[in-house]
Amino acid sequence: MNVNTNYSVLPPSNQNKVTTKSKLGKDDFLMLLVTQLKNQDPLNPVDDKEFLAQLAQFSxxxxxxxxxxxxNSVKAIxxxxxxxxxxxxDGNGNYKEVFGKVDAVYRENGQYFLKVKGLDIPLDAVRAVTE
Incomplete structure (x- = not known):
């Protein structure tokens, strides 16, 4: 007996969401895992060992x-x-070199910034450190 396993659990409007993120994070990994479970073949489900391995990768x-x-927080502080x-x-495509003492550190949108001479310097823009 043939069983049709070509089915969808999501409405067509939700299937073609496109994201512009350049990196996949833990939320993306979990969403892929849940989608895999929702769309698995009911006659041939995911092996429990494989599923546990994927959960371990997620963790x-x-x-x-x-x-x-x-x-990053320790490095910034x-x-x-x-x-x-x-x-x-500088926002116009020009690069500016900054040298000075770090007065403060803050975090915004998951990124650390240093206050140097009143300027906000991303942590990853630092090229050298001196005492």
Missing amino acids: ALEQMQNLNESF ALIGKNVYATIN
Whole structure:
């Protein structure tokens, strides 16, 4: 007996969502995992070992992201009071070199910034650090 397994659980309007993110995160991974479970063949479901391996990968991804976030915060805070050399984009496509003492650190939209001479310097723009 032939069974038709070509079915969809989402309305057609939700199937073609396009994102412009350049990186996949833990939410994207979880969404893929849930979509895989929703659309699996009921006569040949995902092997439990494979499913557990995917959950372990999800957990490992989440912990790596948390560790990276912690590392960036420690790195940014450690720069307070030190002199940094950075190259920043002024918004017009021109690059500006900044050298000065880090007065403060703040976080916005998941990214750390340093206050140097009244300018906001992204942490990843720092090229050198001196005492």
